Amino acid sequence: MLKALKKMFGKGSGEQPAPTPQGEAPAAAREGRSQPPKNDKPARDGKPRAPKANAERKPRDEQAKADKPKPEKPRRERPAKPPTPASTWKLEDFVVEPQEGKTRFHDFPLAPELMHALHDLGFPYCTPIQAGVLGYTLKGRDAIGRAQTGTGKTAAFLISIITQLLQTPPPKERYMGEPRALIIAPTRELVVQIAKDAAALTRYTGLNVMSFVGGMDFDKQLKQLESRFCDILVATPGRLLDFNQRGEVHLDMVEVLVLDEADRMLDMGFIPQVRQIIRQTPPKAERQTLLFSATFTDDVMNLAQQWTTNPAIVEIEPENVASETxxxxxxxxxxxxxxxxxxxxxxxxxxxxxxxxxxxxxxxxxxxxxxxxxxxxxxxxxxxxxxxxxxxxxxxxxxxxxxxxxxxxxxxxxxxxxxxxxxxxxxxxxxxxxxxxxxxxxxxxxxxxxxxxxxxxxxxxxxxxxxxxxxxxxxxxxxxxxxxxxxxxxx
Incomplete structure (x- = not known):
């Protein structure tokens, strides 16, 4: 099955690349996406990004709102959230001995702030899906991952996102409601869990994590969006579209897009909404896209082909489908x-x-x-x-x-x-x-x-x-x- 998938995406042997040595910047911080003026960012394939005709923000659905134009919100620039003090912690405090057959987080070029959080959480070694995914994503590759539940795939994409955002400074001119990383998940519980994990991993970084889900107070969620910049946004498709269509959230600065549990989003009928959301993000050549699914059906792989560029396929086959424990x-x-x-x-x-x-x-x-x-x-x-x-x-x-x-x-x-x-x-x-x-x-x-x-x-x-x-x-x-x-x- 893995060979057929690799053939679909035109890959060769598919061997996992060796982890980048500690301290080496991954792929020049996504091949130039660190440059502050967002309209001058080159695409990940090296082609220059076409400048916008007008740098001022326009409403996303001008034709639909022609009768009732919405005044543009003034830019609000506020200082980023200060990171939690790291006290006197040093990387030397996080000692993990190499073990045969195991990959350490030390084996990847992760920021000390992120390593501090991993130390707090007690994560010395990568799970197989984490080792497989990070070997590609930290070098800027798109990835499609499959692993059974409870294998740590959430941490895999969060570590990749946090590394990207720490190594690529945000533009000097920035609007509220412009997330740099977007994670879409099918259920409210999963969104809340991902946001909780993201908050733990970003504790010492100063990055802001927000979550939008239906069934909760819209105005309360709007207030948090208006209070500070949004670095990582985790959301269900419907509530995210509510914010986007009201002009409160703009997705053209998304550097990393994650689709979690794509098979379940298909089952629940969310794909039309997800398509609407993805159309608001930069072209796939200008963003990194990570897609995770418990199963690789034909429908899932067709979506992956539309939304990713030359993705690495990481498929962790468990010895048993259900946990031996x-x-x-x-x-x-x-x-x-x-x-x-x-x-x-x-x-x-x-x-x-x-x-x-x-x-x-x-x-x-x-x-x-x-x-x-x-x-x-x-x-x-x-x-x-x-x-x-x-x-x-x-x-x-x-x-x-x-x-x-x-x-x-x-x-x-x-x-x-x-x-x-x-x-x-x-x-x-x-x-x-x-x-x-x-x-x-x-x-x-x-x-x-x-x-x-x-x-x-x-x-x-x-x-x-x-x-x-x-x-x-x-x-x-x-x-x-x-x-x-x-x-x-x-x-």
Whole structure:
């Protein structure tokens, strides 16, 4: 499959280049993109960028707004956010011994401020997707990456973005609402998680990170945009278009564009919106584009061909599709007994942090309501829950105040919470890949975890395709009688 992909993009052997030695500037800071006057920036292929006819900003949709022209906002220049003091930290404090078969972050030309953040986070060695991607992107190449969930691809593109922005000074004349790096993700939870990771990695750099998602106060998000320059913007497609079409966000200064979970954006119907957004950014020869996907379907690769230039393809094939740290079980159980089984598993085993997945929003709501009624601390996560409440629920679950999080597949990707001991599939997903993403919420960062799936008369048909994807059978058993005891009535 990898050979076919490389043939599509006209590549040769595809061997990963050796990391650039520490201290060497990558590809002359993107072949000249560091020059301050933004209209004079050369393209990454060396051709000069055509100057704009008028350097003054014009509204993006003049024809649509001809009847009601919007006055141009005055330029507002404010000092950049001061970086968090690094105290007396030195690179020598971050000692990582070379190990055979492992790539250190020291092996790449990363700024001391970024290395300090990696040290704080406890990341001495790169994961395979990080080592593979950074070997190309730090030299200015576009890249397409595929790796299973929880492998560190978020840090891979954030490290690349931060390095680019630190090595290429912003133009002297700059407008508010002009991000230099743009990350588009399909769900609100994933956007919030990426922004949180970006804030941790930029802690000592002075770079500003902002996130725009639907379901939250528009004016509050607008105020943060008006308060300081935006270096890294993470957004869902719909809310980003809202800001762009109102003239609050302009994308013609984007140096790095990241599309995360492209396969899911296809599934959710976001591609028309993403196309609108990409048309507002510089041509693909003048920006770096990174695309990540859990699967390389024909549709994903066609999009990559349209939006990238000579991309490096980094495909990390796991030995097993599902993590070896997750122990998997399937209980054959009648639909009418599923709730009793769920309640008894949680209460009899005294589990403290459990995720329960169901396929439909109404199912999620009913399970959560019954658990709460029966004295189990629970909350729900689905597309019907307002964003501010979803964030509050996630924080409560992370802090241990909520024992059971019941969710649709909106929480199947992008939610990284340590200490989830069990994932329960109340209903088996119809898409086998969703099974892998669901059970990947446990057994993270080397910890062990357990997944238990309930196979009833209505969803047992979904098990064979899941087993085919995993490449092995999952032992199906009947639950012991004590796990099917009636739920005690509460007075």
């Amino acid at each position: 997750v122990e998997q079980h399937v209980y054959a159980v009648a639909g009418s007994d599923k709730y009793k089984l769920l309640y008894n598993l949680i209460t009899q085993n005294n589990w403290e942090r459990v995720m329960v997945f169901a396929n439909r929003k109404d199912e999620v709501r009913r399970i959560e309501e019954r658990l709460v009624r029966d004295g189990v601390s629970a909350a729900q996560m689905s597309g019907d829950v307002p964003q501010h409440k979803r964030i509050k629920v996630l924080e409560g679950f992370r802090a241990g105040h909520i024992r059971v999080l019941v969710a649709t597949d909106v929480a199947g990707r992008g939610i990284h919470i340590d200490g989830i001991s069990h994932v329960i599939n109340f209903t088996l997903p119809e898409v086998p890949d969703d099974y892998v993403h669901r059970i990947g919420r446990t057994g993270r960062a080397g910890a062990s975890g357990t997944s238990i799936s309930f196979a009833g008369e209505d969803d047992a048909f979904a098990l064979p395709p899941i087993e085919e994807l995993l490449g092995r059978k999952i032992n199906c058993e009947y639950p012991p009688a004590e796990l099917l005891k009636p739920v005690p009535r509460r007075h």
